[in-house]
Amino acid sequence: MPDMISAPETTDAAAQKLAEIHQRMAAALKAGGRAPDAAQLLAISKTKPAAAITPLIAAGHRHFGENRVQEAADKWPALKAAHQELELHLVGPLQTNKAKQAIELFDVIQTLDREKLARKMAALKQEKAETAKADPHEPPFPRFFIQVNSGDEPQKSGLSPSELAAFHAFCTQELDLDVVGLMCLPPQDEAAGPHFALLAKMAADLGLSQLSMGMSGDFETALSLGATQIRIGTALFGARD
Numbered sequence: 123m124p125d126m127i128s129a130p131e132t133t134d135a136a137a138q139k140l141a142e143i144h145q146r147m148a149a150a151l152k153a154g155g156r157a158p159d160a161a162q163l164l165a166i167s168k169t170k171p172a173a174a175i176t177p178l179i180a181a182g183h184r185h186f187g188e189n190r191v192q193e194a195a196d197k198w199p200a201l202k203a204a205h206q207e208l209e210l211h212l213v214g215p216l217q218t219n220k221a222k223q224a225i226e227l228f229d230v231i232q233t234l235d236r237e238k239l240a241r242k243m244a245a246l247k248q249e250k251a252e253t254a255k256a257d258p259h260e261p262p263f264p265r266f267f268i269q270v271n272s273g274d275e276p277q278k279s280g281l282s283p284s285e286l287a288a289f290h291a292f293c294t295q296e297l298d299l300d301v302v303g304l305m306c307l308p309p310q311d312e313a314a315g316p317h318f319a320l321l322a323k324m325a326a327d328l329g330l331s332q333l334s335m336g337m338s339g340d341f342e343t344a345l346s347l348g349a350t351q352i353r354i355g356t357a358l359f360g361a362r363d
Contacts, residue, residue: 130358136177139358147352150345161345164211164334166355169362172197178358179205187232187353189214194227213305213334213353215279218242225250225264232267232305232334234293235280244297265300267334268293270324272317273309280306283324290328303332303350314340318347 130136143163151160167175168189175186175197184207188194194210202208211230221242224231234240247263254260268290271280281289286304293299304325308317318335325333325348336344338357345352355362 130174130177130181133177133180136183136358137181140178140181140183143354143357146342147345150342154346156345161349162351164213164351164353165358166213166337166353167359168193168214168355170359172201174359175201179208185209185211187211187213188228191216191220191224191227195223198227222246228264230265230267230302233269233279234266234299234301235269235271237289237292240289240293240297240299243299247299263300265302266293267303267305267332268301270304270306270321272306272320273312275309278307283320286324287328290330301330303330303334304328305334308335308340315343315347318344318349322348 130139140163147161147163148158151158162185163183164185164187165178165183166187166189168187179201184205186208188198188210191212194212198210202210209229210227211232212224212228213232216224216231216233216239218239221239225243225246234243243266250260250263268286269280270286271278271282274282290301293301304321306317306321308314314336321333321335325331332350333348334351334353336342336349336352338354341349341352341354
């Protein structure tokens with residue numbers, strides 16, 4: 123793996139890092155017999171200041187992810203106001219009391235994982251629908267990924283695989299939430315491949331086409347097993363502070 127230890131400080135440096143990752147993505151997709159545009163790179167900018175993000179935006183990147191609502195609130199409104207085509211994903215756990223703030227900040231929420239949060243999102247969706255009747259420029263309500271705790275780790279967020287089918291039906295049929303895919307974080311002490319394969323099978327069984335899986339150390343494996351989004355932080359921004 124290329125030695126990438128610091129955040130890009132210039133547009134040229136950002137473009138080079140993006141190009142390196144896209145080249146590796148293209149090779150992995152080709153090896154798996156997939157189309158060159160079958161997967162999207164999500165730049166995970168958690169703990170990084172706006173100054174570290176703007177070179178990537180200037181280099182043409184448009185899809186980003188954050189772990190915390192408050193951190194996103196501190197830096198992304200100004201960035202999105204200046205670049206309205208940006209798409210922001212929440213990839214960290216979401217407390218129910220932060221749900222209203224989250225829907226104002228994020229285009230996609232990848233960590234839907236429990237009934238209480240789903241019900242809150244459904245209530246907020248109804249409120250937004252009423253607002254949209256008076257304001258046709260109201261932004262669309264976020265799309266969702268369901269987070270699956272593929273290793274059934276007690277300390278980690280996400281649904282147990284055994285609970286997924288019922289929860290998906292609840293979210294989509296009863297609450298009418300726009301669930302577009304699944305997300306997982308495999309256990310750190312296990313090979314990621316079997317967890318990615320499990321997520322892909324579960325998504326196929328539910329008729330979901332989007333898979334958010336794979337990070338800086340294992341995204342090529344994820345792409346070989348069907349990932350449509352990879353979440354890259356360290357390889358773009360360097361180690362977290």
